[in-house]
Amino acid sequence: MExxxxxxxxxxxxxxxxxxxxxxxxxLQAAHEHGRVPGLFSNREDAYVDCEGMGMFEGADxxxxxxxxxxxxxxxxxxxxxxxxxxxxxxxxxxxxxxTARGLWMxxxxxxxxxxxxxxxxxxxxxCRYAVDFIKSDEGWKIWHLRIPYDVVCDYHASWVEKDCKxxxxxxxxxxxxxxxxxxxxxxxxxxxxKTTDLFFTPPGPYDTEDDLTAxxxxxx
Amino acid sequence: MExxxxxxxxxxxDVWQLRNLIGxxxxxxxxxxxxxxxxxxxxRDDIYMDCEGMGILDGPPGVCKFFIDWHQHQDGDSMGQFNVxxxxxxxxxxxxxxxTAFALWKGPGYETRKKLDGSSEVLHLxxxxxxxxIKEDGEWKIWHLRLPHSILCDYHRSWVxxxxxxxxxxxxxxxxxxxxxxxxxxxxxxxxxxxxxxIANELTFELPVPYRTYDELAQxxxxxxxxxxxxxxxxx
Numbered sequence: 001m002e003x004x005x006x007x008x009x010x011x012x013x014x015x016x017x018x019x020x021x022x023x024x025x026x027x028l029q030a031a032h033e034h035g036r037v038p039g040l041f042s043n044r045e046d047a048y049v050d051c052e053g054m055g056m057f058e059g060a061d062x063x064x065x066x067x068x069x070x071x072x073x074x075x076x077x078x079x080x081x082x083x084x085x086x087x088x089x090x091x092x093x094x095x096x097x098x099x100t101a102r103g104l105w106m107x108x109x110x111x112x113x114x115x116x117x118x119x120x121x122x123x124x125x126x127x128c129r130y131a132v133d134f135i136k137s138d139e140g141w142k143i144w145h146l147r148i149p150y151d152v153v154c155d156y157h158a159s160w161v162e163k164d165c166k167x168x169x170x171x172x173x174x175x176x177x178x179x180x181x182x183x184x185x186x187x188x189x190x191x192x193x194x195k196t197t198d199l200f201f202t203p204p205g206p207y208d209t210e211d212d213l214t215a216x217x218x219x220x221x
Numbered sequence: 222m223e224x225x226x227x228x229x230x231x232x233x234x235d236v237w238q239l240r241n242l243i244g245x246x247x248x249x250x251x252x253x254x255x256x257x258x259x260x261x262x263x264x265r266d267d268i269y270m271d272c273e274g275m276g277i278l279d280g281p282p283g284v285c286k287f288f289i290d291w292h293q294h295q296d297g298d299s300m301g302q303f304n305v306x307x308x309x310x311x312x313x314x315x316x317x318x319x320x321t322a323f324a325l326w327k328g329p330g331y332e333t334r335k336k337l338d339g340s341s342e343v344l345h346l347x348x349x350x351x352x353x354x355i356k357e358d359g360e361w362k363i364w365h366l367r368l369p370h371s372i373l374c375d376y377h378r379s380w381v382x383x384x385x386x387x388x389x390x391x392x393x394x395x396x397x398x399x400x401x402x403x404x405x406x407x408x409x410x411x412x413x414x415x416x417x418x419x420i421a422n423e424l425t426f427e428l429p430v431p432y433r434t435y436d437e438l439a440q441x442x443x444x445x446x447x448x449x450x451x452x453x454x455x456x457x
Contacts, residue, residue, distance in 0.1 A: 078421025156382075
């Protein structure tokens, strides 16, 4: 699709608005503003969050269960519970028609969570990725599909090689765990000595319309 | 305010310039080029630097005190002194009139500082710069720089290990630099944000939103701190 100068400027504005939308997600999550995060998502029935180890949460109800209920379940009264991730290594493509977009970020960070095995708040390094589809609505750009694969989770004092990441994740305490609507749509990415690291999600390339997003193999390896 | 095509392109250009300005700020800080950092600020009298734990240092003398005097004091002869922060997660809004801008970043990083006993310590120090910018003679300048932090700990003890006051006593208290810390002209304009098991992290600054002019933004109380109930319900 050949774009006019006006369309190119519009696509650049779209990219900047999407960048700010993802940053809002990051700042609000870190500040325990879980009640505001679902508002960043599309209210379409086919919107979802797909988090490694949890599964896929669909529609407004599923998104709220994951981003509000589950986060509060991890946070308890919020005191000492800490979740600071940043956005890096952005690859972002807006469709030529300006109606959808697709982005990939690495999100290194740290968290403080209570562990069941010790009953204590514990400092963790947690690195994940965000593989995201966006859709333009009457209220501006919204998150449409958010996929969260994890790279590493480890204790401050023991590396991801010294302690198995999955064992550590399963030790994190919570009040109640929401049931996912469907199994996760991607292969687990979390580091393990028993597997290799691959691309997991293909960095997005230029595309024209929403139909191109559903082309086989665009995201998944 | 409906922007023309040229104005729309100008605002995108502004965002690019601001991103580069703060990238340059970080590289210069890392290289101990403190005088050049000071030059990145506006020449206005109402500039300030508001750093967590220090308060607000007002005007050109205050900003000079922070970026030149304080950083030179920390660095000494600069041998083995190390201050690397990164710039991530930018949320930038430029006014429609292109005269001001407001932005947030997350700035994770490391420092190496001398301890009282002469040895060196490696620190994790993550900041969350919240910055107002103003355009002067067509060039973007830093107007107000607020610097809350999320974590401070040494390499061997986590932010949880050093909680309950030991962060200050165990990190700040052991550092040679701490004696020369400048005193703010007035109290900080934001709540302390360092990690603590006794508090729930809150939104320190409201997120930048599109706006037309600085006056409009000031009326909205843009950077006002949000309240938080901490009982599982978010306050309005």
